[in-house]
Amino acid sequence: MSYQQYPGGGYGGPGGQPPPGQYSYPPPNYAQPQGYPQGGPPPVPPHPTSFPPPQHQGTYGSAASYFDPNSAPPPPGQYGQGYQPPPSGYPQPDYNNARGQYPQQPQNYGYPPQPQAPGGGYGAPPPLRHPSNQPPYNYAGPSNGPYGAPPVSHYNNQYPPQHQQPFAGQYPPAFGVPSPGFEEPPQCNPLQYGTQADALRKAMKGFGTDEDALIRTLAQLQTPFAIYSVQRAFSQRHGRELVTDIRKETSGHFREALLAVARGPLMEEVHALHDAIHRPGTTESVLNDVLLCRSPPDLDAIKKAYKRTFSRDLETDVRGDLSMKTENMFVFALGNKRADESAPVDISQSEKDAYNIQMAMEGVGTAGLGGVFGGTHQEAVYSTILSRNDAQIGAIAHSYERMYNRRLDVMIEKKFSGHMEQALLYAIRGGTDKALRDAVLLEDAMKGLGTRDSLLIHRIVKYRWNKAHFENVKRAYRDTYSQTLEERIHGETSGDYRKFLVAMLL
Numbered sequence: 322m323s324y325q326q327y328p329g330g331g332y333g334g335p336g337g338q339p340p341p342g343q344y345s346y347p348p349p350n351y352a353q354p355q356g357y358p359q360g361g362p363p364p365v366p367p368h369p370t371s372f373p374p375p376q377h378q379g380t381y382g383s384a385a386s387y388f389d390p391n392s393a394p395p396p397p398g399q400y401g402q403g404y405q406p407p408p409s410g411y412p413q414p415d416y417n418n419a420r421g422q423y424p425q426q427p428q429n430y431g432y433p434p435q436p437q438a439p440g441g442g443y444g445a446p447p448p449l450r451h452p453s454n455q456p457p458y459n460y461a462g463p464s465n466g467p468y469g470a471p472p473v474s475h476y477n478n479q480y481p482p483q484h485q486q487p488f489a490g491q492y493p494p495a496f497g498v499p500s501p502g503f504e505e506p507p508q509c510n511p512l513q514y515g516t517q518a519d520a521l522r523k524a525m526k527g528f529g530t531d532e533d534a535l536i537r538t539l540a541q542l543q544t545p546f547a548i549y550s551v552q553r554a555f556s557q558r559h560g561r562e563l564v565t566d567i568r569k570e571t572s573g574h575f576r577e578a579l580l581a582v583a584r585g586p587l588m589e590e591v592h593a594l595h596d597a598i599h600r601p602g603t604t605e606s607v608l609n610d611v612l613l614c615r616s617p618p619d620l621d622a623i624k625k626a627y628k629r630t631f632s633r634d635l636e637t638d639v640r641g642d643l644s645m646k647t648e649n650m651f652v653f654a655l656g657n658k659r660a661d662e663s664a665p666v667d668i669s670q671s672e673k674d675a676y677n678i679q680m681a682m683e684g685v686g687t688a689g690l691g692g693v694f695g696g697t698h699q700e701a702v703y704s705t706i707l708s709r710n711d712a713q714i715g716a717i718a719h720s721y722e723r724m725y726n727r728r729l730d731v732m733i734e735k736k737f738s739g740h741m742e743q744a745l746l747y748a749i750r751g752g753t754d755k756a757l758r759d760a761v762l763l764e765d766a767m768k769g770l771g772t773r774d775s776l777l778i779h780r781i782v783k784y785r786w787n788k789a790h791f792e793n794v795k796r797a798y799r800d801t802y803s804q805t806l807e808e809r810i811h812g813e814t815s816g817d818y819r820k821f822l823v824a825m826l827l
Contacts, residue, residue, distance in 0.1 A: 645742075
């Protein structure tokens with residue numbers, strides 16, 4: 322008897338599975354659909370039912386035979402059509418594990434599910450939008466509503482986005498347009514900021530430095546346009562470079578924080594990346610913050626500025642500082658294959674990606690010591706996640722939970738470790754709740770014995786360039802840790818350094 326292959330590469334016998342008992346099938350601990358009658362057919366790995374029928378003859382092949390992120394998505398269909406609901410009281414995952422230390426959100430995820438929609442599924446997916454000038458979906462993680470309803474956000478990243486404009490820059494720029502501060506040359510108008518340039522020069526001129534004036538003036542420059550305009554005005558009016566004067570007149574973490582603002586968003590990312598690579602020991606967290614989940618125009622700008630500033634190739638430096646599979650993952654990220662942030666969500670593609678990720682994590686189609694089902698095909702997982710934008714990653718996480726009744730980030734923690742695990746969690750949690758992710762990252766820089774000041778400075782300065790996002794981060798921090806970010810920073814820092822960080826939070 323011969324067996325057919327799925328379009329993704331697995332056997333497709335009766336019901337789409339190999340004969341029971343062969344090839345160690347099914348994998349241990351594999352999530353199964355619920356509700357099979359006693360004596361009925363054996364359970365099979367769930368998969369999107371909108372896939373085309375089995376077509377090809379053959380045997381298990383490599384992961385490349387079933388993973389193709391550029392292939393055409395399956396035709397639209399009911400969400401999870403044919404799946405049975407999970408039993409009542411399904412246990413909730415616990416973020417407070419030994420490695421992740423991700424706080425448990427005060428949420429429930431809609432269990433038990435509501436009655437099924439016609440056709441047996443949990444409910445139809447949100448309607449697909451034709452690409453237009455409207456902002457794309459901004460997925461925000463599991464909802465508090467019925468299972469099958471779109472997720473509800475607590476931090477202004479609503480799905481679908483509401484017609485509101487609380488702050489400038491809430492939605493990503495148009496297709497192919499870099500974020501504010503990453504343009505070359507930067508947009509600025511020195512004539513509007515001559516007063517601020519004069520105040521900065523006066524604070525550093527002569528004997529001694531007026532630290533309060535530096536803090537007051539730089540903390541008021543909250544946009545890339547403002548900081549670049551002051552840079553240019555300082556140079557034109559006084560024949561000096563603002564960054565050079567700050568470096569000469571200040572010291573310690575206070576100087577580091579002032580320079581992070583005075584450089585502007587692009588050059589701060591470039592200098593933070595260079596320091597992380599060339600200091601003893603790689604600071605993996607900085608590599609995640611700077612290189613992962615960047616829009617193609619922003620990543621291009623970072624690579625060009627790095628080359629121009631240090632006369633070094635960024636990919637070569639990254640290769641020299643990382644090794645093995647983590648090196649391959651970051652080289653993939655530097656290849657700039659990520660979808661633009663303005664691309665709309667494709668629900669059908671998110672189901673297909675969730676299925677491919679599950680197959681890859683179970684090792685289907687891979688060879689090795691564990692046999693055809695052994696191990697995790699890491700490349701298939703990270704190449705899927707790192708090639709999607711934040712909204713699509715959120716849709717993948719939502720589809721994965723609906724199809725397999727467990728959270729994608731929890732499974733990543735079980736299947737991966739070390740720097741690769743943290744990088745994938747950074748990307749996934751950025752798609753499900755970016756404000757909460759960044760609030761946790763700020764806490765990570767302060768918790769334990771000693772504050773990692775360079776990392777704290779970099780993250781605060783990075784988030785504050787987007788005022789809408791920074792407000793969401795501060796709100797998420799307060800809700801998660803039951804204290805304000807200002808109170809936390811006040812207890813971890815001191816002196817002029819403390820004054821400046823707190824001033825940037827206001």
